[in-house]
Amino acid sequence: MTVTYNFAYLDEQTKRMIRRAILKAIAIPGYQVPFASREMPMPYGWGTGGVQVTAAILGPTDILKVIDQGSDDTTNAVSIRKFFGRTAGVRTTTRTADATVIQTRHRIPETPLRDNQVLVFQVPIPEPLRFLEPRETETRRMHALEEYGLVQVKLYEDIARHGHIATTYAYPVKVDGRYVMDPSPIPKFDNPKMSDCPALQLFGAGREKRIYAIPPHTRVASLDFDDHPFERWRHPGRCALCGADDSFLDEVITDDHGTRMFVCSDTDFCEARRAAGHGPDAPGATAPDPARGTEASHG
Amino acid sequence: MGALLAGFADPVLAAQATFRGVMDALARPGTIVPLIDTIAAPAPLSAAAAAAALTLLDGDTPVWLDAPLAAQADVAAWLRFHTGAPIVSSPADAAFAIVADPERLPPFESFAIGSLENPDCSATLILQVRSFDAGAPLAVAGPGIADRAILRAAPLPNDFPARLVANRAMFPRGVDLLLVTGTAVAALPRSVTLLGEA
Amino acid sequence: MYVAVKGGERAIENAHRLLAHERRGDRSLPEITTAQIAEQMTLAVDRVMTEGSLYDRELAALAVKQARGDLIEAIFLLRAFRATLPRFGTTLPLDTAAMRIRRRISAAFKDLPGGQVLGPTFDYTHRLLEPSCSDPAEPATAEAAAGPTPRVTDLLAADDLIETTARPAGDGGETPPGDLTREALTFPAERDLRLQNLARGDEGFLLALGYSTQRGYGRTHPFAGEIRLGEVALEFFAEDAGFALPLGRITVTECQTINQFKGSASTPPRFTRGYGLAFGHCERKAMSMALVDRALRARELDEEVKAPAQDEEFVLSHSDNVQATGFVEHLKLPHYVDFQAELGLVRRMRRDHEAASGSSREASSDDPAPEQIREAAE
Numbered sequence: 001m002t003v004t005y006n007f008a009y010l011d012e013q014t015k016r017m018i019r020r021a022i023l024k025a026i027a028i029p030g031y032q033v034p035f036a037s038r039e040m041p042m043p044y045g046w047g048t049g050g051v052q053v054t055a056a057i058l059g060p061t062d063i064l065k066v067i068d069q070g071s072d073d074t075t076n077a078v079s080i081r082k083f084f085g086r087t088a089g090v091r092t093t094t095r096t097a098d099a100t101v102i103q104t105r106h107r108i109p110e111t112p113l114r115d116n117q118v119l120v121f122q123v124p125i126p127e128p129l130r131f132l133e134p135r136e137t138e139t140r141r142m143h144a145l146e147e148y149g150l151v152q153v154k155l156y157e158d159i160a161r162h163g164h165i166a167t168t169y170a171y172p173v174k175v176d177g178r179y180v181m182d183p184s185p186i187p188k189f190d191n192p193k194m195s196d197c198p199a200l201q202l203f204g205a206g207r208e209k210r211i212y213a214i215p216p217h218t219r220v221a222s223l224d225f226d227d228h229p230f231e232r233w234r235h236p237g238r239c240a241l242c243g244a245d246d247s248f249l250d251e252v253i254t255d256d257h258g259t260r261m262f263v264c265s266d267t268d269f270c271e272a273r274r275a276a277g278h279g280p281d282a283p284g285a286t287a288p289d290p291a292r293g294t295e296a297s298h299g
Numbered sequence: 300m301g302a303l304l305a306g307f308a309d310p311v312l313a314a315q316a317t318f319r320g321v322m323d324a325l326a327r328p329g330t331i332v333p334l335i336d337t338i339a340a341p342a343p344l345s346a347a348a349a350a351a352a353l354t355l356l357d358g359d360t361p362v363w364l365d366a367p368l369a370a371q372a373d374v375a376a377w378l379r380f381h382t383g384a385p386i387v388s389s390p391a392d393a394a395f396a397i398v399a400d401p402e403r404l405p406p407f408e409s410f411a412i413g414s415l416e417n418p419d420c421s422a423t424l425i426l427q428v429r430s431f432d433a434g435a436p437l438a439v440a441g442p443g444i445a446d447r448a449i450l451r452a453a454p455l456p457n458d459f460p461a462r463l464v465a466n467r468a469m470f471p472r473g474v475d476l477l478l479v480t481g482t483a484v485a486a487l488p489r490s491v492t493l494l495g496e497a
Numbered sequence: 498m499y500v501a502v503k504g505g506e507r508a509i510e511n512a513h514r515l516l517a518h519e520r521r522g523d524r525s526l527p528e529i530t531t532a533q534i535a536e537q538m539t540l541a542v543d544r545v546m547t548e549g550s551l552y553d554r555e556l557a558a559l560a561v562k563q564a565r566g567d568l569i570e571a572i573f574l575l576r577a578f579r580a581t582l583p584r585f586g587t588t589l590p591l592d593t594a595a596m597r598i599r600r601r602i603s604a605a606f607k608d609l610p611g612g613q614v615l616g617p618t619f620d621y622t623h624r625l626l627e628p629s630c631s632d633p634a635e636p637a638t639a640e641a642a643a644g645p646t647p648r649v650t651d652l653l654a655a656d657d658l659i660e661t662t663a664r665p666a667g668d669g670g671e672t673p674p675g676d677l678t679r680e681a682l683t684f685p686a687e688r689d690l691r692l693q694n695l696a697r698g699d700e701g702f703l704l705a706l707g708y709s710t711q712r713g714y715g716r717t718h719p720f721a722g723e724i725r726l727g728e729v730a731l732e733f734f735a736e737d738a739g740f741a742l743p744l745g746r747i748t749v750t751e752c753q754t755i756n757q758f759k760g761s762a763s764t765p766p767r768f769t770r771g772y773g774l775a776f777g778h779c780e781r782k783a784m785s786m787a788l789v790d791r792a793l794r795a796r797e798l799d800e801e802v803k804a805p806a807q808d809e810e811f812v813l814s815h816s817d818n819v820q821a822t823g824f825v826e827h828l829k830l831p832h833y834v835d836f837q838a839e840l841g842l843v844r845r846m847r848r849d850h851e852a853a854s855g856s857s858r859e860a861s862s863d864d865p866a867p868e869q870i871r872e873a874a875e
Contacts, residue, residue: 015315020360022322023325024421027325058315059316141416176442179471200322214442215325216443217445219442
């Protein structure tokens with residue numbers, strides 16, 4: 001038997017359903033729109049939500065970039081990029097600046113996004129209140145009534161116990177002053193990049209069947225307290241390959257004696273810097289972008 | 300009625316391109332986005348409204364037509380044939396409304412505005428306007444807008460500014476508006492705040 | 498010199514080749530055919546069709562082969578294919594009373610119209626490994642019962658001893674049943690969607706939940722009113738033709754449990770039902786489904802919800818093995834960005850802890866000097 005698939009895999013009826021959900025998500029920033037997520041040819045939890053959103057928006061003139069952990073070459077990113085290369089025949093790239101659609105898992109690129117780009121996040125658990133209240137019926141009501149005391153209490157308990165907020169990734173945000181939203185498991189270092197971003201940000205949770213959005217230039221505030229303002233965090237120091245002192249770093253263990261080094265998590269950013277002549281020995285050559293600095297940033 | 304006018308020549312790619320136009324418009328309220336794949340449809344359904352309908356409607360989306368559109372049986376027949384969308388007589392039952400005479404647009408509250416729990420279960424109104432060069436300039440702000448955006452469109456109801464204000468006051472409930480000429484779309488989702496008539 | 502890890506694409510291609518190699522196994526043995534699987538691994542194929550929500554023995558057999566016998570993987574393959582199929586319409590409800598019976602037993606009555614038909618069952622086999630199973634003797638031809646075989650629940654309903662309808666109030670049958678593959682499931686869910694969810698649900702999960710109700714976690718006092726296996730006609734009402742067209746026959750297993758119900762001030766005491774239906778011969782699944790269906794009706798029947806099997810959100814959110822396996826297995830994907838962030842936090846907390854406990858011992862190698870790990874944000 002032969003099996004033929006539609007452009008970008010999804011059938012047109014499914015695309016229409018997802019597209020309608022995306023439009024409502026954009027109209028109600030930060031609100032999770034339920035959608036009838038389909039079984040995709042890759043497992044739930046591996047980016048099916050992001051893949052469905054990407055498949056619904058992608059056209060033949062798009063240039064697609066896919067990253068996982070900031071890298072274009074991690075196996076799941078390669079797998080998803082190949083999927084769209086095959087089913088939609090779109091051009092793909094690893095360069096953030098060249099992409100029109102970027103699907104990501106766990107990072108926002110270091111290179112600032114532009115207004116003709118769409119960033120599609122893969123989301124495992126879209127509900128920011130889920131670990132405080134497992135019931136959908138309850139969390140839906142809490143969002144309806146803007147009843148967000150529980151999250152504040154959780155963050156404050158951290159402060160009482162540890163002296164600071166102990167959430168390091170999937171750090172909750174408030175979108176345009178209304179909905180508390182899960183930014184997906186990006187490190188909180190990336191949170192400030194979401195606010196006033198010129199690109200459209202779309203979030204797809206396939207297994208949990210939710211789509212949500214942050215339109216361009218929307219206020220996105222990381223939850224915090226006056227006496228404990230939101231702080232970004234990165235491994236201090238410079239990338240051992242490109243010398244960047246303002247990018248999120250991965251710690252790499254290089255032998256069994258505990259020797260370690262730190263390198264950029266965003267491989268395209270790192271490669272572009274090295275191509276431009278930056279290296280570990282020329283730290284003076286770095287030109288950090290103040291907007292991506294590591295200072296405490298009041299979200 | 301006579302022979303049915305055709306739908307998109309390339310339904311898959313035209314729907315994708317039209318959707319991206321509508322999505323861009325909604326993500327950047329007040330910005331006028333050209334629609335390339337417009338389509339000849341029975342009057343008074345405009346070419347861009349027809350393209351939006353083919354892109355967004357199907358058997359799962361009840362659609363309401365205003366009086367001038369409902370008066371032309373060809374319009375309903377064309378929509379039913381190409382989209383399968385059930386045509387409803389009560390605005391409250393509609394997921395989409397297509398309005399050829401926006402001056403006589405029923406109040407927003409007569410459409411589905413969603414609930415606080417499910418604000419997405421609300422109507423999208425497709426308003427056919429003549430032009431984006433006429434009408435009082437509306438200054439709007441909100442998500443999708445860097446500072447402020449100015450949009451002009453005509454014709455619109457006389458109390459349109461007041462309706463926008465009331466629509467925002469209901470947030471997250473409300474309706475979302477797509478304004479289409481024959482060749483372009485601009486959007487005013489419920490998230491926009493009216494700064495005034497500039 | 499450290500070089501960032503590369504070669505993901507080649508690694509994936511190699512993994513696929515290895516997988517194909519392992520799937521084939523020892524090449525001196527003949528390759529198994531999908532026809533053999535469809536004919537000889539029938540219950541595996543039935544389970545894959547049931548939980549894959551697609552009645553196609555040939556494709557299900559192919560999925561079992563491709564998945565190397567991993568049935569959840571096979572279910573996933575079938576589901577992903579199903580998701581791409583256009584929807585032409587909905588068949589008329591199956592009439593299981595008109596089933597061509599191959600097996601039919603009731604634990605509630607010794608004998609009944611149509612009789613007890615044991616059919617092909619493991620029930621009374623002695624579980625002894627039998628090499629001769631590869632070459633069976635011809636069975637005595639089981640004669641299907643002649644005449645009608647009414648459902649046990651219909652017999653009880655004739656005397657008003659069992660509920661006749663379990664439709665939500667106000668639904669006279671004109672509302673088409675929901676479809677959770679076309680619309681996101683919302684809570685509370687009505688019985689049509691619950692049953693669809695259970696029909697697609699993992700057999701092992703439902704088995705354990707059904708079992709838990711028998712052990713007191715939401716007890717429903719069930720009797721196996723009837724279990725029947727056989728072929729039923731599938732019909733499609735063609736609008737333009739104006740009549741129902743026969744599409745063919747499919748094999749299904751149906752289980753109806755008869756459960757206790759106290760009655761209330763307004764209702765006389767009457768038995769209630771749990772319902773299970775599966776493609777092919779999936780008896781354990783159909784029975785478990787009926788037990789869990791009945792347990793999930795707690796809200797509707799004003800029973801106290803206190804056990805896991807009665808908790809609709811819990812059951813329906815965790816029954817799907819394709820979802821469950823995806824999310825459990827996604828832990829294999831890299832999480833090092835988040836782990837790095839957590840590592841930074843643990844180091845900071847250890848430093849705070851050391852400072853608080855006044856310890857003066859030297860920082861160990863996995864506990865870098867404080868100035869090295871100072872948060873840049875501070």
